[in-house]
Structure formats: structure tokens, C-alpha cells
Amino acid sequence: MISVRNVLAGLGVAFTAYLAVRGLVWTEPVPSPLLMVITFAAYLVVTWLCIFFEPRPAPSHAPPEDEDVPLTAGPRGPVRLPMWAAVAALVCAVAVPTAVSIAVGPELRSATFATWYLGGIGALMVIVMVRRRPWIAWTGIAALAIGSIVWMGPVDALSLGLVGSAVWVAAAQLLLLSMDRAARDTARLAGLQRAASAWQASQSVRQRERRVQVQRALVVAGPVLMRAVATAGELDETERLQARVAEGRLRDEMRGPRLLDDAVRAELERARRRGATVTVLDEGGLEDVDPSALSIIRSQLADTLRAARSDRIYIRTSPHERVAVTVVGRSAAGAGLSDEDAVDLWREIPLPGAGEDE
Structure with missing residues (x-):
């Protein structure tokens, strides 16, 4: 089934795979290729785990199978990432820069295939942010900043992608907050619409009841009113009593x-x-x-x-x-x-x- 969530998950997989594969396209021999491959595989496993893994929902809160789940706030929005998966992503943010820098050696740490982790870890932290672990995401960006600056220096780290990764995470947080606010406003508007519909329905019922009550009262008051009009208000005592009774009956039906x-x-x-x-x-x-x-x-x-x-x-x-x-x-x-x-x-x-x- 094609849905918004499936499309976004597919894009996340493709983008993170592209960033990671850049690390395998070596333009020069690396001292520890096995460590590079292991780091690449570990990164993909953790990243795709953060994209696809979701705790099993309770049966009472599970959405219908034939209904797309939109990316909004609430139980139908992005499911919060389990803490153990968030910790795994944080460990990845700490370990990958060090492992890659050791694998390529001091001379190649600024090469294109050696700096893929700047964008890769940034993309992973964006996923963690969307999965509603903002503190873990920003901690991961801080770990990435420290690791990249230590291994390649602040100028290279900032110019080769560290700033972009931080901007991605900030944009993801702002976008998520905006969608949450829009979802809350939509839910509030739907509640107001339901309340307005209920009020309108109750008013329609009351109007029908009033019409019925007036019609019922006029059955009693109608003949007396016709008699009063016909005689120009000259009624005998019996007719006056009937008029008072009819008036009282009309007031009772209304009040x-x-x-x-x-x-x-x-x-x-x-x-x-x-x-x-x-x-x-x-x-x-x-x-x-x-x-x-x-x-x-x-x-x-x-x-x-x-x-x-x-x-x-x-x-x-x-x-x-x-x-x-x-x-x-x-x-x-x-x-x-x-x-x-x-x-x-x-x-x-x-x-x-x-x-x-x-």
C-alpha cells in the first residue's frame, strides 16, 4: 500500500544508503577497509532500525488496516522511538566518526569518501528527531560535532557538512512542531464543528417542539379568537371564561x-x-x-x-x-x-x- 509514511520511509532509506555508499567509493587505498565496511553496515542497520521499527500498538489503539496513517501529531503520528533504539543511534553518532577516521588514516580524513558520516549521522539524527526523541537528536549532533572537530579540525568539519546536519535537525524539529500545531488546530476545529452541528440539531428539535406546542394551543384558542373577532370583543361571561382558559392553556404550552x-x-x-x-x-x-x-x-x-x-x-x-x-x-x-x-x-x-x- 502506498502511503505518505511509506514514501517518506523509502526516501529515508534511499538517502541514508546513498550517504553511506559514498564511504565505499574509495579513490585511494585505505589502511583498514574491513573497519570501513563494518562501520558502514552498522550505520545502515541502526538507521534502518530507527526508520522501520515500531512498538506493537495496543489492540484498542491500532488504526484500521485499510487507512493511511498521516504524519501528524497524536496516536496517528510518528510513533515515538523506543529508548534502546534511540541510545543505539546515539552510540552510532559517537562511534562512526572515530571508526571512519581510524580506518582511513590521518592523510585521508578530509577526503570525500571519508567525510560521508557528516551527512550520514545528520540524516540519522533527523530520523531520531522525527521519531520524537529531540534530546537524543541534539545530543547526537553535539557528539558528531565533537568527533568531527577532533579528527579533522573545526574548519574542515564546518565546511564539509557539520553545519548542514545541524540545520537539517533544526528544520525537522520546526516542521514537526508546525505539524503538531496544525493537527491540534484541526482536531479543535473538528470538535467545534461537531458542537455546532449538535447545537443546530438541538435548536431544530426545539423549533419543531415549539411549532407543535403552538399548534396544539391554537386548537384551543383558535375558536375563541375567531369568536372575539366576529363579535368585535363583545363576549358573554361563558365566552370570557373560555378565553381566559384558552390564554392560560397557550401560556402553559409555551412556558x-x-x-x-x-x-x-x-x-x-x-x-x-x-x-x-x-x-x-x-x-x-x-x-x-x-x-x-x-x-x-x-x-x-x-x-x-x-x-x-x-x-x-x-x-x-x-x-x-x-x-x-x-x-x-x-x-x-x-x-x-x-x-x-x-x-x-x-x-x-x-x-x-x-x-x-x-
Whole structure:
């Protein structure tokens, strides 16, 4: 399967092999050719190990087999190089300059085939950097700098490739940081898009619920409104009562739809027909209540309204963690009492399973 990772791995293999093969193209005889070949082979083994070796991922985090793994941050990005492989790369950065310099002898240490390790170790440290071992990569560059300066002098080391290797590693680190930031921004944007889609969906659902509630209320209020228009507002007492009931029903459907079922609607209408003023407010707290618990709450509310005799009844949902709905009834004070209405009904309907407040 051709993927971004496979292409980059292939390029890494080809480039490091090219740099290493330069060390085998001898233009002059070397004192220790066997040491050169051994150094060349060890370098390729360590480099290709750093390119291809990956710890076996946990089954729950393994990506699908048919999905390309992009070079980005996170579990789908470059897998962190195991420490033992990173240490092997660091040992290679320390040993290769010394081994090559000893193998070619003092006279050939600045020859083209003897300086291949400047680019080779630089490429290896770039791989280590991409595999998310930055401290090992920079330590390897420092070891390369010390080894090359010791064996060929600072002028030759700097002019023959040491600066370029350090620049490669710095560029790899900057590129990796940029890709990590882009991946984080992409993930954050995807999360915001999901949140926006969820909010839009919830708003669409609420709009549909409001349309249904308005239509249901207009079924009751429509005839009264038509009658009021037809008579220019001249209604008899029965029609006025029906208008007040319809208005209350419309307010209930708009302000407290989660509290309503057929039984509660019937008790609210009965209370209004006997002359009581009823206010229903859903101020939150029931959004996460499941339908069965909501049915229990509505049943208790209907029972409370059925027994109520108050002149004014206030029904409100409660944000309390144990109380679902609070019902308060007030009636005109009798003789000997203050002029203010007295509270003659107080009921807190608990959330099912929470129990009554003590």
C-alpha cells in the first residue's frame, strides 16, 4: 500500500544508503577497509532500525488496516522511538566518526569518501528527531560535532557538512512542531464543528417542539379568537371564561411543556374554570430526566392540582438536585390576618429516586 509514511520511509532509506555508499567509493587505498565496511553496515542497520521499527500498538489503539496513517501529531503520528533504539543511534553518532577516521588514516580524513558520516549521522539524527526523541537528536549532533572537530579540525568539519546536519535537525524539529500545531488546530476545529452541528440539531428539535406546542394551543384558542373577532370583543361571561382558559392553556404550552400531559392539562383547566390564577414556569432542571421519571412527576403534579383549593397557584421546576417541581398556593387572608395572601399550599415533588427533602 502506498502511503505518505511509506514514501517518506523509502526516501529515508534511499538517502541514508546513498550517504553511506559514498564511504565505499574509495579513490585511494585505505589502511583498514574491513573497519570501513563494518562501520558502514552498522550505520545502515541502526538507521534502518530507527526508520522501520515500531512498538506493537495496543489492540484498542491500532488504526484500521485499510487507512493511511498521516504524519501528524497524536496516536496517528510518528510513533515515538523506543529508548534502546534511540541510545543505539546515539552510540552510532559517537562511534562512526572515530571508526571512519581510524580506518582511513590521518592523510585521508578530509577526503570525500571519508567525510560521508557528516551527512550520514545528520540524516540519522533527523530520523531520531522525527521519531520524537529531540534530546537524543541534539545530543547526537553535539557528539558528531565533537568527533568531527577532533579528527579533522573545526574548519574542515564546518565546511564539509557539520553545519548542514545541524540545520537539517533544526528544520525537522520546526516542521514537526508546525505539524503538531496544525493537527491540534484541526482536531479543535473538528470538535467545534461537531458542537455546532449538535447545537443546530438541538435548536431544530426545539423549533419543531415549539411549532407543535403552538399548534396544539391554537386548537384551543383558535375558536375563541375567531369568536372575539366576529363579535368585535363583545363576549358573554361563558365566552370570557373560555378565553381566559384558552390564554392560560397557550401560556402553559409555551412556558412549561415538559410539565404537561393530558391529566395535568385537565387539572389546570379545572382550576382556572373555578376562578384560580395558575402560573406554570419551566425554569430548567428536567432536561436530563428520562420519560418514565417525567411521567411520575406529572402524575404527582396532577394529584397536587386535583386537591388544591388556592386562589393563585404557582408551579415551577426546581434546579435542586432532589426536587423536581415546586407547587405554591396562595389564597386571600381571612379575618384577623394580614392583608397579604396566605400560603395554603406548599408541595415539593421530588425527583424519582431522590426522595423528599428533609
